Amino acid sequence: MAETLSSSTVSTKLHRIATLAKEISGRVLTTLAHHIDVPFLQEAYRRTRKDGAVGVDGQTAESYAEHLEENLTTLLDRFKSGTYHAPPVRRAYIPKVGSSTGRPIGVPTFEDKVLQRAVAMVMEAVYEQDFLDCSYGFRPKRSPHQALDAIWHTLMEMHGGWIIKIDIQQCFDTVLHSHLRSFLDQRIRDGVLRRTIDKWLKAGVLEDGRRTHPETGTPQGSGISPLLMNVFLHQVLDLWIEQMVKPHCEGRIALYRFADDALIVCATERDARRIRATLPKRCAKYGLTLHPEKTRLVPFERPTDRPQRPGTQQRTPAGTFDLLGFTHYWGRSRQGYWAVMRKTASARFTRSLRRIAEWCREHRHYPVAWQHEQLVPKLRGYFAYYAITGNLRTVQAFRFAVERVWRKWLNRRSQRQGMDWGKFDRVRHRYPLPAVRVVRLPVVS
Numbered sequence: 001m002a003e004t005l006s007s008s009t010v011s012t013k014l015h016r017i018a019t020l021a022k023e024i025s026g027r028v029l030t031t032l033a034h035h036i037d038v039p040f041l042q043e044a045y046r047r048t049r050k051d052g053a054v055g056v057d058g059q060t061a062e063s064y065a066e067h068l069e070e071n072l073t074t075l076l077d078r079f080k081s082g083t084y085h086a087p088p089v090r091r092a093y094i095p096k097v098g099s100s101t102g103r104p105i106g107v108p109t110f111e112d113k114v115l116q117r118a119v120a121m122v123m124e125a126v127y128e129q130d131f132l133d134c135s136y137g138f139r140p141k142r143s144p145h146q147a148l149d150a151i152w153h154t155l156m157e158m159h160g161g162w163i164i165k166i167d168i169q170q171c172f173d174t175v176l177h178s179h180l181r182s183f184l185d186q187r188i189r190d191g192v193l194r195r196t197i198d199k200w201l202k203a204g205v206l207e208d209g210r211r212t213h214p215e216t217g218t219p220q221g222s223g224i225s226p227l228l229m230n231v232f233l234h235q236v237l238d239l240w241i242e243q244m245v246k247p248h249c250e251g252r253i254a255l256y257r258f259a260d261d262a263l264i265v266c267a268t269e270r271d272a273r274r275i276r277a278t279l280p281k282r283c284a285k286y287g288l289t290l291h292p293e294k295t296r297l298v299p300f301e302r303p304t305d306r307p308q309r310p311g312t313q314q315r316t317p318a319g320t321f322d323l324l325g326f327t328h329y330w331g332r333s334r335q336g337y338w339a340v341m342r343k344t345a346s347a348r349f350t351r352s353l354r355r356i357a358e359w360c361r362e363h364r365h366y367p368v369a370w371q372h373e374q375l376v377p378k379l380r381g382y383f384a385y386y387a388i389t390g391n392l393r394t395v396q397a398f399r400f401a402v403e404r405v406w407r408k409w410l411n412r413r414s415q416r417q418g419m420d421w422g423k424f425d426r427v428r429h430r431y432p433l434p435a436v437r438v439v440r441l442p443v444v445s
Contacts, residue, residue, distance in 0.1 A: 010043040010121075017125040028185075029126060033080065033192035036118050041072040044118035048110075048223070055109030056090045056206050064110050075111060080192060086199035087112060089219050091207035104173070106205060106219025116200070116223035119193055123227055126187060131230065132238045137259030138226035144324045147258050148342065148388070151323070154254050154265055155340045160301040160330070161252075162272035164264040165321050166237075167294035168283065171260035172225060173217040175232055176287035177201050180218075183235045200224060216287065229259060236286050237262060245275060263323055265300075272297055302338050303330050322347075325386070341390045349394070352382060353401050360409040368410070372431035375406065380434050387439050395436050403433060 013035050021029065045068065050061035064071055078084035089106030108116065124140065131139065136147035155161070168174075180201075184194065200222070204213040218225040241255045241264065251267030253275070266272035276297050280290050298319040320329040325348045331341035356378065363371055379402065387395045403424075410427070411419035419427075 006039045006042050007046070010040050013040065014121060014125045017122060018129060021126040022129040025129060028187060028189050030189050030191075032122050032126070032188065032190040035122060036076070036079070038069075038072055038076055040121075041076055041114060041118055042068075044121060045072065045114050047121075048113050048117050052110075052113070053090075053092060053107045055107050055112065056087055057109045059110050061110055064114075071111070072114075075115060079115060079196060082192070082195060084115070084196060084199065086196070086203040088204040088206040088211055089222060091205050092221070103220070105221035106225075108222050112200075113223055115196070119196060120224050120227050122193070123188060127227070127231060127234075130187065131234055132242060134238055134241075134255045135230060135234065135257050137257065137261070138230060144258060144385070145388070147256055148324060148326065151256050151263070151265070151328075152340050152342075154256075155300070155328075158252060158265065158267055160318065160340075162266045162269050163298040163300045163319075163321050164266065164272055164276050164279070165294070165296050165298060165323070166262040166264070166279065167291040168260050169289045169291045170217075171233075171288065172220045172229060173214070174287055174289065175217055175229065177216065179286050180228060180232055183231055197224065197228075226259060232286075233257060233260065233262075236283065236288065240282060245278075249275075258324060261323060263321065269299075300328075300330075326388075326391070331390070339390075342388060343391050344386050344394045344398070348386075349398060353398065353405065356402055357405045357409075360406055364409040364413050368427060368431060371406070372433075375402070376434055383434065383436055384439055387436050389438055392436060392438055399433060399436055403428065 017032065017035060048061075052061075054060055075084070087109050089108050089112075092105050092107050094103050094105055128140065136142045136144070136150075181194075181198075184197070188194065201218065202213065204211050205219065218228050237257060238255065241253070246253060249266070249268075249271045251271055253267065253271060254265045256263055256265070264272075264275060266275065279295070283290055298321045300318050300321065303318055318330045320327055322328070322345045325345055326342040327345045329341050329343075330338055333339040356375075359374075359378075360371070363374070379399065382398065383395060386398070407419055407421070407424040407427075410424070413419075
């Protein structure tokens, strides 16, 4: 009951902040930290993931919860008085396609995660009034599926066009703090919040026992980083396209951004080439660098069945592009119309299957019933994301590949070959993997 009351009180506060930010749109807010109190931190604690990796102090969520009220009270006192000390983040690496070392992330301490969540909640209430509809990443009530739907509808309405696929090299690691601070100055100048954010930016990284202090970047993995990245790219990309690029284009253009993944849809080739030529200069102005190979211009006009007129210029064949784990391409719908289709990107398919294969290998000696219990949610999570209209065949192929991998490692539980397909048929009859169901169904017009 107390938890419900706390959540309701915090929701009321956030609504007030959002209303105020909307009423004085474009003006600076100087007093926000007073909204953060112990009930606010309790809600931030409730929203903080409890099973994440531990930080440099080794403290787990369970140990922090043993004296939760006391810990949150002292945390609030240190936060408000300015005596809060931001510990360094622990460097870890997660697998990344095309990288032998993986993607670097920073793991804060659990207490840091709670305070970052609280500060992010306040700032999010403000910036949600400013962010444009083209931004989808790490925002409340927005998802990759919504971004995919918006892109699909735009491409269908425009009959395709020219795509600028934007790839910023190490975006989170190269954000210039000076520019980030100047962007924050335009909206939030609360001393307590800004002082705490500066401490996080200067906290440093601990790796192999050595502490470094990068002069750029905001570590992936921290609760505040996605919001800071959205603030940064809102200024660098979103507003630039909306206010400075669109008025000078001859055709329709649309930007879609999910964190640091972005693409621009242009109705004309001329607009696309002009924007593509200007993008590196715009990014360089704020310390960002476009990947020379992954940032590319893709012709994506809808194919035509009409015969080519004599003397007319040959139309460039439509290409494909990858975004948010899907390859986008033109194909025929069941009704015979040309439509934008999506299928699982080959790199994502391979990576996901490799992860499950490694898991099956590591746990092959565990009871079959336990393995099945663990595999089912893994597959359901995969289906919930990738089983969209037009991608059913690829997802079914993934399910079949998982079955083959599972049988392979069950067959290697001992030196004797004991899991042929006949025996495995009995296993999967008793422990069936979930069926593939389409979770989204956009209408082809």
